[in-house]
Amino acid sequence: xxxxxxxxxxxxxxxxxxxxxxxxxxxxxxxxxxxxxxxxxxxxxxxxxxxxxxxxxxxxxxxxxxxxxxxxxxxxxxxxxxxxxxxxxxxxxxxxxxxxxxxxxxxxxxxxxxxxxxxxxxxxxxxxxxxxxxxxxxxxxxxxxxxxxxxxxxxxxxxxxxxxxxxxxxxxxxxxxxxxxxxxxxxxxxxxxxxxxxxxxxxxxxxxxxxxxxxxxxxxxxxxxxxxxxxxxxxxxxxxxxxxxxxxxxxxxxxxxxxxxxxxxxxxxxxxxxxxxxxxxxxxxxxxxxxxxxxxxxxxxxxxxxxxxxxxxxxxxxxxxxxxxxxxxxxxxxxxxxxxxxxxxxxxxxxxxxxxxxxxxxxxxxxxxxxxxxxxxxxxxxxxxxxxxxxxxxxxxxxxxxxxxxxxxxxxxxxxxxxxxxxxxxxxxxxxxxxxxxxxxxxxxxxxxxxxxxxxxxxxxxxxxxxxxxxxxxxxxxxx
Numbered sequence: 001x002x003x004x005x006x007x008x009x010x011x012x013x014x015x016x017x018x019x020x021x022x023x024x025x026x027x028x029x030x031x032x033x034x035x036x037x038x039x040x041x042x043x044x045x046x047x048x049x050x051x052x053x054x055x056x057x058x059x060x061x062x063x064x065x066x067x068x069x070x071x072x073x074x075x076x077x078x079x080x081x082x083x084x085x086x087x088x089x090x091x092x093x094x095x096x097x098x099x100x101x102x103x104x105x106x107x108x109x110x111x112x113x114x115x116x117x118x119x120x121x122x123x124x125x126x127x128x129x130x131x132x133x134x135x136x137x138x139x140x141x142x143x144x145x146x147x148x149x150x151x152x153x154x155x156x157x158x159x160x161x162x163x164x165x166x167x168x169x170x171x172x173x174x175x176x177x178x179x180x181x182x183x184x185x186x187x188x189x190x191x192x193x194x195x196x197x198x199x200x201x202x203x204x205x206x207x208x209x210x211x212x213x214x215x216x217x218x219x220x221x222x223x224x225x226x227x228x229x230x231x232x233x234x235x236x237x238x239x240x241x242x243x244x245x246x247x248x249x250x251x252x253x254x255x256x257x258x259x260x261x262x263x264x265x266x267x268x269x270x271x272x273x274x275x276x277x278x279x280x281x282x283x284x285x286x287x288x289x290x291x292x293x294x295x296x297x298x299x300x301x302x303x304x305x306x307x308x309x310x311x312x313x314x315x316x317x318x319x320x321x322x323x324x325x326x327x328x329x330x331x332x333x334x335x336x337x338x339x340x341x342x343x344x345x346x347x348x349x350x351x352x353x354x355x356x357x358x359x360x361x362x363x364x365x366x367x368x369x370x371x372x373x374x375x376x377x378x379x380x381x382x383x384x385x386x387x388x389x390x391x392x393x394x395x396x397x398x399x400x401x402x403x404x405x406x407x408x409x410x411x412x413x414x415x416x417x418x419x420x421x422x423x424x425x426x427x428x429x430x431x432x433x434x435x436x437x438x439x440x441x442x443x444x445x446x447x448x449x450x451x452x453x454x455x456x457x458x459x460x461x462x463x464x465x466x467x468x469x470x471x472x473x474x475x476x477x478x479x480x
Contacts, residue, residue: 017093017313022325026333029168030306035177037298037305039184043212044298045355046188047205048291053358054195055202058138060356060363061279062202064286065135065269066146069122070209071262073154075255076118077161080111083251085165086312086393087243092169093316097229104166104230106243108159108220113239115158119151134269138279145203153210160217167219169309170228176219183215253392253400257385260408265289267416268428275425284367287356288374296341296375300382303334304389311393320458323394324451331386331447339379345371373429381407381436384443391446403446407439 017025051059084107088100122129130143160179167176187208194204223230248255268289272281307330314322345352349368357364388404391397412435419427419434 017310018317018319018322022310022322023329025310026306026326026329028306029310030303030334032174032177033168033305034299034302035181037180037302039181041295041298043184043187043191043208044291044294047191047208048287048356050191050195051202051205052287052356056358057279057283057360057363058142059202059205060283060286062135062139062142062146063205063290064265064282065130065133065139066143066150066202066206067286067290068133068262068265069147069150070213071258071265073150073157073213075258075262076111076115076158078254078258079248079251080107080114080158081162081165081251082254082308082392083107083247083249084162084243085169086250086308086395087247088166089169089309089312089393090316090395093313100169101229101231102240103243103247104223105232106238106240107247108162108166108232110239110244111162112155112159115155119154122151122154123148133266134273134282136273136279136282142202145201146206149203149206149210153206153214156214156217157210160214160219163219163223164216165305166230167223167228168305170223170230172228176216179216179219180212183212187212250392250395250397253388253397253404256401257388257404257408260405260412264408264412264416267413268431271416271420271428272425275420275428277425280363280366281425283363284370287353287367288370291356292345292352292371293374293378296338296378297385299338299341300334300385303330303337303386306330307386307389308393311390312395315394318457318461320454320461324454324458327390327447327450330390331383334386335379335382338382342375342378345375370429373426374432376433377436377440378433380440381432384439387443387447391450399446399450403439403443406442407435411435411438 048060048063051063084103088103091097091099091103126144126147127140129147130140135143164176164179190211191204191208194200194207198204200207225231268285269282272285307326311323311326314320314326349371350364353364353367353371357367384403384407388400391400391403412431415431415434416428419430421427423430
């Protein structure tokens with residue numbers, strides 16, 4: 001046991017994850033993640049402006065319906081990229097670099113094969129997918145273009161995302177951030193040209209999104225030829241089902257969370273038309289959920305991404321006090337940031353909405369009304385997402401899934417099925433803050449329980465350490 005503790009101390013000294021300030025590490029890795037993701041946010045903001053002002057209400061409605069596919073892409077990226085990199089981080093925390101490298105090779109190859117198959121299925125079922133997502137007949141032509149372009153970019157997005165998470169695990173957060181920074185600004189120029197010069201319509205949004213998210217595919221040669229432990233060898237060109245299964249078990253929560261959001265959005269789109277809504281209401285919801293809430297969720301994702309490698313490493317190295325400190329810092333400080341962002345949206349709601357709607361007073365008024373209800377408890381909804389990311393990072397996927405899925409698959413969908421019957425369209429917007437409040441309470445229960453568990457583990461480590469010192473004490477040993 002003494003040898004194990006010595007190994008843990010040595011590992012902590014070898015990596016900044018184990019020896020630097022938790023507060024500093026949290027903000028370093030979160031800000032680097034936010035740097036890259038905020039550049040994506042900038043691209044998303046301009047996307048909304050270009051669609052709202054260059055295409056109009058129909059374009060925004062197409063985004064509301066079709067963009068839920070990006071939630072599906074995010075889910076696949078989480079399933080494989082976050083799941084695989086978390087498993088590898090735990091192996092690295094235990095000192096097994098070769099196992100971590102093997103995980104990277106298997107997950108990268110598997111992610112490419114799977115994403116190509118999924119893209120083919122999407123292309124052969126365009127209309128069925130669009131109608132199922134809530135598209136009206138008026139939206140089908142532009143929707144088809146959007147979805148085909150999405151399918152083409154899908155393999156690059158998924159495989160590149162896998163490389164992104166492993167690049168961060170290789171302690172190269174700046175390089176990982178660059179692959180989001182560089183294409184974000186190029187995507188803005190491309191989309192502007194396609195909408196205002198070519199007249200492409202809503203499909204231009206899919207081109208820009210695919211280019212921006214798929215650019216991280218270029219991290220593969222960096223990992224292959226750079227000074228990292230993650231290099232795919234010839235012997236890796238086979239699928240290790242055990243590694244895939246273990247990675248998917250860990251990453252399943254990061255799959256089910258965005259897929260749950262996808263399900264809630266699809267249900268919302270269908271309920272809008274069911275309760276008398278028009279393309280205007282679909283467009284308003286698209287602005288609220290597809291742009292503004294998406295930007296806020298990107299900030300939360302950056303915090304989760306910052307927490308994950310720190311939690312995985314320290315938990316694997318049995319440095320439980322550092323893990324508890326990370327939970328406190330992560331939950332409190334991320335929630336403060338999200339709350340501040342929501343307050344700013346409320347203060348400047350009309351110019352914020354006007355940026356996306358353009359000179360359309362009816363759409364602007366409708367969107368303001370949606371946002372004032374929809375965003376009400378977003379800061380509370382941040383907590384269960386952070387908690388799910390943490391539980392995933394320490395290889396407790398069951399709790400992560402239960403905690404995460406409750407927000408969108410249980411609470412949100414249940415409220416969506418109940419509230420519109422009493423409040424009509426307004427009840428649809430009320431479902432989200434209700435789900436945020438209920439999932440916040442559930443997350444606190446899980447987190448308090450986790451603190452108790454970590455304290456017990458830390459106490460056991462202290463007792464073991466004391467016992468090992470006692471055995472080395474001759475007087476105590478003679479008394480025994």
